[in-house]
Amino acid sequence: MRNFANRFPSLSFLSITAAILLVAFQSAVAASPEETAAKLAQQAIDTSLALEITTDLTTEIGPRLYGSASEKRAVQWAMKRFERYGFDKVWSEPFPVERGWERGLETAAITSPAPQNLVITALGGSVATPLEGIEAEIALFKTIADLLAQPEGSLTGKIAVVTQPMGIGEYGKTAGPIRSAGPSEAASRGAVAFLMRSAGTDNDRMAHTGGTSYRSGVPRIPAAALSVPDAQQLDRLSERADSIRIKIVLTPRDLGTVTSQNVIAEITGSEKPEEIVLLGAHIDSWDLGTGAIDDGAGVGIVMAASKLIRDLPQRPKRTLRVVLFGAEEIGIVGGRFYAESHKAELPNHIIAAEADAGQGPVHTFNIGVGNPLEPTLSTIRDALKPLGVQAGRAKSRGGPDIGPLSEVDVPVVGLDMFTEDYFDLHHTANDTIDKIKPERINQSAAVYVAFAYLATELGGYYRAQP
Amino acid sequence: MRNFANRFPSLSFLSITAAILLVAFQSAVAASPEETAAKLAQQAIDTSLALEITTDLTTEIGPRLYGSASEKRAVQWAMKRFERYGFDKVWSEPFPVERGWERGLETAAITSPAPQNLVITALGGSVATPLEGIEAEIALFKTIADLLAQPEGSLTGKIAVVTQPMGIGEYGKTAGPIRSAGPSEAASRGAVAFLMRSAGTDNDRMAHTGGTSYRSGVPRIPAAALSVPDAQQLDRLSERADSIRIKIVLTPRDLGTVTSQNVIAEITGSEKPEEIVLLGAHIDSWDLGTGAIDDGAGVGIVMAASKLIRDLPQRPKRTLRVVLFGAEEIGIVGGRFYAESHKAELPNHIIAAEADAGQGPVHTFNIGVGNPLEPTLSTIRDALKPLGVQAGRAKSRGGPDIGPLSEVDVPVVGLDMFTEDYFDLHHTANDTIDKIKPERINQSAAVYVAFAYLATELGGYYRAQP
Numbered sequence: 042m043r044n045f046a047n048r049f050p051s052l053s054f055l056s057i058t059a060a061i062l063l064v065a066f067q068s069a070v071a072a073s074p075e076e077t078a079a080k081l082a083q084q085a086i087d088t089s090l091a092l093e094i095t096t097d098l099t100t101e102i103g104p105r106l107y108g109s110a111s112e113k114r115a116v117q118w119a120m121k122r123f124e125r126y127g128f129d130k131v132w133s134e135p136f137p138v139e140r141g142w143e144r145g146l147e148t149a150a151i152t153s154p155a156p157q158n159l160v161i162t163a164l165g166g167s168v169a170t171p172l173e174g175i176e177a178e179i180a181l182f183k184t185i186a187d188l189l190a191q192p193e194g195s196l197t198g199k200i201a202v203v204t205q206p207m208g209i210g211e212y213g214k215t216a217g218p219i220r221s222a223g224p225s226e227a228a229s230r231g232a233v234a235f236l237m238r239s240a241g242t243d244n245d246r247m248a249h250t251g252g253t254s255y256r257s258g259v260p261r262i263p264a265a266a267l268s269v270p271d272a273q274q275l276d277r278l279s280e281r282a283d284s285i286r287i288k289i290v291l292t293p294r295d296l297g298t299v300t301s302q303n304v305i306a307e308i309t310g311s312e313k314p315e316e317i318v319l320l321g322a323h324i325d326s327w328d329l330g331t332g333a334i335d336d337g338a339g340v341g342i343v344m345a346a347s348k349l350i351r352d353l354p355q356r357p358k359r360t361l362r363v364v365l366f367g368a369e370e371i372g373i374v375g376g377r378f379y380a381e382s383h384k385a386e387l388p389n390h391i392i393a394a395e396a397d398a399g400q401g402p403v404h405t406f407n408i409g410v411g412n413p414l415e416p417t418l419s420t421i422r423d424a425l426k427p428l429g430v431q432a433g434r435a436k437s438r439g440g441p442d443i444g445p446l447s448e449v450d451v452p453v454v455g456l457d458m459f460t461e462d463y464f465d466l467h468h469t470a471n472d473t474i475d476k477i478k479p480e481r482i483n484q485s486a487a488v489y490v491a492f493a494y495l496a497t498e499l500g501g502y503y504r505a506q507p
Numbered sequence: 508m509r510n511f512a513n514r515f516p517s518l519s520f521l522s523i524t525a526a527i528l529l530v531a532f533q534s535a536v537a538a539s540p541e542e543t544a545a546k547l548a549q550q551a552i553d554t555s556l557a558l559e560i561t562t563d564l565t566t567e568i569g570p571r572l573y574g575s576a577s578e579k580r581a582v583q584w585a586m587k588r589f590e591r592y593g594f595d596k597v598w599s600e601p602f603p604v605e606r607g608w609e610r611g612l613e614t615a616a617i618t619s620p621a622p623q624n625l626v627i628t629a630l631g632g633s634v635a636t637p638l639e640g641i642e643a644e645i646a647l648f649k650t651i652a653d654l655l656a657q658p659e660g661s662l663t664g665k666i667a668v669v670t671q672p673m674g675i676g677e678y679g680k681t682a683g684p685i686r687s688a689g690p691s692e693a694a695s696r697g698a699v700a701f702l703m704r705s706a707g708t709d710n711d712r713m714a715h716t717g718g719t720s721y722r723s724g725v726p727r728i729p730a731a732a733l734s735v736p737d738a739q740q741l742d743r744l745s746e747r748a749d750s751i752r753i754k755i756v757l758t759p760r761d762l763g764t765v766t767s768q769n770v771i772a773e774i775t776g777s778e779k780p781e782e783i784v785l786l787g788a789h790i791d792s793w794d795l796g797t798g799a800i801d802d803g804a805g806v807g808i809v810m811a812a813s814k815l816i817r818d819l820p821q822r823p824k825r826t827l828r829v830v831l832f833g834a835e836e837i838g839i840v841g842g843r844f845y846a847e848s849h850k851a852e853l854p855n856h857i858i859a860a861e862a863d864a865g866q867g868p869v870h871t872f873n874i875g876v877g878n879p880l881e882p883t884l885s886t887i888r889d890a891l892k893p894l895g896v897q898a899g900r901a902k903s904r905g906g907p908d909i910g911p912l913s914e915v916d917v918p919v920v921g922l923d924m925f926t927e928d929y930f931d932l933h934h935t936a937n938d939t940i941d942k943i944k945p946e947r948i949n950q951s952a953a954v955y956v957a958f959a960y961l962a963t964e965l966g967g968y969y970r971a972q973p
Contacts (some may be wrong), residue, residue: 100743103623113620146612157569157797160936190547245711246796246936270939274797330712331623331740389738470626470712473736 046220074498075424081349081494082428082487090348091486092479094122095341099331099474104199106328107368108141108299115324116302119340119365125308126348128363130309133302136378138368140166141299144328145292147265149236152176152286155278160268161236162248162329163291164220165371166255167264174290175200175263181279185219189226197231200287204238205274209461215240216251224264225256234289235264243465246270250327250468252371263291301325301367303321303375308347310497317386318496319362319393319451320347321376321442323369330472334463337474338398338482340365346490350497357497359391366442369397376442380449390451392496392503394489395440398458399467400477401485406492407433407455409447410503417500418454424495428488433457436451452503456488532917540964541890547815547960548894548953556573556814557952558945560588561807565940572794574607574765579890581790582768585806585831589772592814594829596775599768600842604834606632607765610794611758613731615702618642618752620745622757627702628714628795629757630686631837632721635728640756641666641700641729647745651685652734655692663697666753666885670704670738675927677720681706682717690730691722700755701730704738709931712736716793716934718837729757767791767833774813776963777822783852784962785828785859785917786813786955787842787908789835796938800929803940804948805862806831812956816963823963825857832908835863842908847916856917858962860955861906865933866943867951872958873899873921883966884920890961894954924956 043169050177072080085091098118105115123131144163149159180199181189203223208217224235239249248266267275278285293321304324310316321341326332347363365482366375380387392410406422413436422432437455438447459481466472538546561766564584571581582599589597608631615625640666646665648654654669669689673681690701706717712731712930721727733741770790776782788805793796813829832841846853858876872888879902888898903921913919925947932938 096743100740101621101747103617103621103740114621151569155567155569155580158794244941246713246939247711270937270941271940274566274569274939277562281567328624471736473712473740475710475736475739 049490050424052118052369075420076423076474077353078494079427081490084349085345085490086483087485089479090481091341091345091482092477093335094344095333095477095482096474098340099333099337103331104328105324105332107301107325107371107374108138112301112325112367119304119324120342126351128306128308128351130307131305133304134382135300135302136374137298138301138371138374139298140371141296142166142297145169145294145295146266147291149265149287149289151278152288154282154285155478156272159271159287160246161265161271161289161325162250163293163381164266165250165327166253166266167291167293168261168295169293169361170234170263170289170291174268174288174426176235176286176288179275179285179287180232181275181285185223188223191230193229194231198229199232199236200289201227201232201238202236202275206238207240207242207464209242212240212464220251220266221254224253224262225259228260228262232262234262237238237266238395239266239465240267241269241467241469241483244269245471247469247471263289265289265291274402301375303367303379304365306347306363308351308356308361310358310360314360315389316359317362317390318493319364319390319443320493321364321366321395322397323367323375323442324365325367325369327370327468329468329470330466330488331474333472333474333477334399334466335468335472336369336397338400338477341482342396342486342489345486346493349490357494359497361493362496369442373441373444377445379397380445387446387449387451390446392452392454393439393443393446394456394492395443395457396485396489397440399443399463400461400482401458402481403430403456403458403485403488405433406430406458406493407435407457409437409439410452412503415500415503418503420499421469421492421495424491427490428484428491430488432454445463456492458485540961541886543819544890544957544960547894547956550815551811551952551956552862552949555945557804557807557885557947557948558943560810561799561803561948562940563800564806565803568792569797571792571798573767573791573837573840574762578767578791578833582770582833585770585790586888592817594817596773597771600848601766601768601771602833602840603764604767604837604840605764606837607762608632609760609762611635611760613757615731615753615755617744618754620748621750625737625753626714627731627737627755628711628716629759630690630719630730630732631716631793632719633757633873634727634760634761635759636700636729636755636757638758640754642752642754645741645751645753646698647741647751649742650776651689654689657696659695660697662693665698666700666702666755667693667698668702668741670742672704672756673706674929675708675930678930679704686732687716687717687720690719691725694728694807696727698728700728705732705733705735707735707930707933707935710735711937713935713937716795729755731755731757740918745930762949767841769833769845770831771912772813772829774817774827775821776799776824776826780826781855782825783828783856784825784959785856785909786959787830787832787859787861787906788863789833789841789908790831791833791835793836794933795934795936797940799938799940799943800865800932801938802863802932804836804866804943807948808862808952808955811952812959815956816960823960825963827959827963835908839907843911853912853915853917856912858918858920859905859909859912860920860922860958861909862922862951862955863906863908864926865929866948868947869896869922869924869951869954871899871923872896873901873903873923875903875905875920876918881966886965887958887961890957891954894950894957896922896954915967919960922958924951930969
């Protein structure tokens with residue numbers, strides 16, 4: 042209607058008349074919850090609010106590393122916005138993060154046989170090299186299994202390089218055994234530094250960061266990711282040269298224990314205020330990009346969805362609680378803290394969903410509750426179909442930050458997103474707002490608002506029957 | 508035939524028999540020049556030689572900045588390769604480059620109101636900032652015209668930022684007035700540093716370098732390019748903040764006069780050795796990527812084309828000369844030097860073509876000679892049609908390095924390539940071999956070999972009639 046009126050301004054009087062009649066009609070015949078959900082979904086698309094919020098966050102704040110001043114600014118930004126939107130309660134809950142860390146300079150180069158720069162980025166939590174860097178011969182392994190097959194001491198004095206590619210769908214296989222465990226595995230065999238091919242599916246000259254961890258009792262060695270083309274370059278060079286030497290300089294700083302926060306905002310339920318429907322996303326991001334797809338988009342989606350519900354003439358029956366988790370990137374610290382500190386009220390958590398897989402679109406509704414045939418969930422499933430969301434058969438864990446809730450039997454659902462291009466940008470400098478397409482993020486917001494509204498309005502608890 | 512035999516190994520005897528019969532037939536009936544050109548083109552595609560050469564160059568040497576040790580290594584690499592290919596003469600011609608330069612660290616950040624890192628890269632030839640950097644308020648201009656409209660002194664103490672986008676086909680409009688002339692225009696109005704939106708068509712977080720120049724009598728200020736998303740970020744922030752402050756650190760070094768070289772390799776003509784058909788490309792590259800599309804691909808294309816001609820049982824009638832120019836990127840220094848130092852033999856240059864627009868494919872044959880209806884050129888034009896090359900109507904200047912030849916009436920042709928994605932990668936760290944598609948570069952090599960072979964075999968001089 043808005044576009045139509047814009048194109049034909051002379052019709053605006055007619056449009057207004059029609060709108061008045063429509064309102065009169067709607068007042069006379071109360072809309073069903075499904076009709077209201079469909080209307081909210083359409084508003085999410087028409088207003089492009091999720092994209093607007095994500096644009097504001099990534100522009101006005103930028104990157105939001107756990108424990109940083111920027112993450113704190115983002116928390117203030119989000120609280121102000123929720124207050125402006127008229128939420129009934131808005132607060133933050135601080136918690137400590139043990140592994141405070143700040144990136145420094147990061148450079149690398151092949152020094153022989155073919156001197157050239159390499160694009161790398163430190164893995165989150167990596168120790169620094171000496172200021173003058175580390176220069177050593179590399180030991181290149183095409184897979185992490187090849188490295189693990191090496192005997193103790195066999196990498197003494199070398200830079201271990203793992204060039205195992207990450208295919209689509211192989212993030213877990215890469216982030217865990219290579220990015221997280223790889224540095225200590227290399228160090229335990231004598232390596233002085235660790236390089237991995239980025240956990241990414243692109244072929245841009247962009248390295249993908251992400252958290253690593255050190256095993257106790259093993260020397261902590263500097264650890265970084267190479268961009269995919271750089272890893273391929275080393276693969277090619279290793280077929281042509283007996284020995285390759287690399288120099289690495291990394292100057293990150295260990296900040297010890299730092300403080301992060303979860304932001305919590307509520308629309309108090311009109312009939313059952315003690316019953317909570319939770320929408321989550323995470324406010325922190327890696328520091329290289331501006332955290333647009335990870336997880337500015339998620340923040341935009343759940344803030345937009347909840348704002349549209351707040352704008353309804355009446356509060357929903359149950360309480361809608363939005364949680365923007367802090368310090369997700371370094372081990373779901375905010376998610377774990379929430380599950381622990383809200384333990385007493387978790388029985389009142391009716392259901393939870395999270396948006397932390399990029400911009401969407403949402404393609405599948407997976408259910409992670411005890412009774413997936415529960416009638417309300419079937420109603421929601423049917424209501425999401427017109428938005429392009431199919432019924433899934435997997436048991437969902439919901440999302441990273443609500444994983445700890447799922448573990449203690451809070452009912453969760455997965456509004457699963459298209460992620461085939463997510464790991465092209467994930468954890469890189471390229472994760473910026475220009476990569477987000479309005480039609481994708483807005484469909485996601487439409488699905489989340491429809492889900493959240495119906496979950497606050499319909500049915501009962503979705504827990505396993507005792 | 509090869510693929511066919513591979514799929515049905517039992518047919519290989521039959522294939523070999525057929526091949527023998529074919530050779531016998533070909534020996535009995537001498538192939539026409541057009542038939543040989545078509546055969547050479549097919550070989551360029553079947554062998555994938557252009558891609559192999561480009562891969563070797565970009566892997567074994569990497570980036571090849573004018574005057575650098577790497578450019579010198581590339582020259583040795585190319586000469587050895589031409590010798591291995593059995594060229595009749597291979598030599599290099601050194602020349603001075605006044606503006607030797609080496610990149611250093613390059614970092615930038617918004618310091619207020621929303622602290623965040625910016626991705627920048629120094630423009631080639633830029634002076635350094637002080638080691639501690641320059642921090643100042645920015646004056647943002649959406650177009651270079653807006654900056655030029657400012658009065659003298661109006662930018663005193665500020666960092667001038669030009670965020671004018673570069674559309675497809677607008678490289679000249681951007682590289683000249685903004686990248687080259689922009690820093691002195693800003694300095695003459697009092698600016699302390701200059702930032703521009705990259706001359707690129709991508710939206711990656713990659714800054715595009717490229718040469719700048721300073722006007723005499725104006726202070727030389729540090730000059731760098733922002734990645735496209737960073738320039739867009741500043742556009743958005745400038746709509747929300749009264750004042751934006753940026754800190755820039757650039758530590759490039761001025762190396763004074765350095766030495767570059769042109770590499771020249773010849774197949775001596777069997778009938779008219781004094782008549783020269785010239786194929787050009789440039790051996791130098793910017794330092795951020797490995798110079799795959801700019802201009803490793805061109806090197807691969809002309810080396811492959813000439814190697815296939817060298818492998819014919821008979822030398823072509825005229826001399827085929829391949830020139831790999833040095834120091835193209837900082838002002839076509841090698842191309843100008845060649846035109847000047849070979850002045851005496853330029854009347855013997857029958858025709859010249861260059862490959863310096865990426866991987867192709869070649870779509871249009873444009874003619875830059877006095878008589879575009881010359882029958883030999885019509886023959887060549889017809890011979891290129893089956894390769895997907897259409898007849899063009901523009902008067903070609905040939906290419907950057909042979910531009911100086913064209914200016915003094917050496918006949919040139921333009922084998923014009925598809926370049927709609929060229930400026931996505933051009934002058935960035937992303938210019939690496941993985942971006943080159945075999946079918947694209949091999950089609951280009953097929954076109955160049957067909958052109959070069961026919962130009963060495965057919966007709967006469969293509970000059971304007973006196």
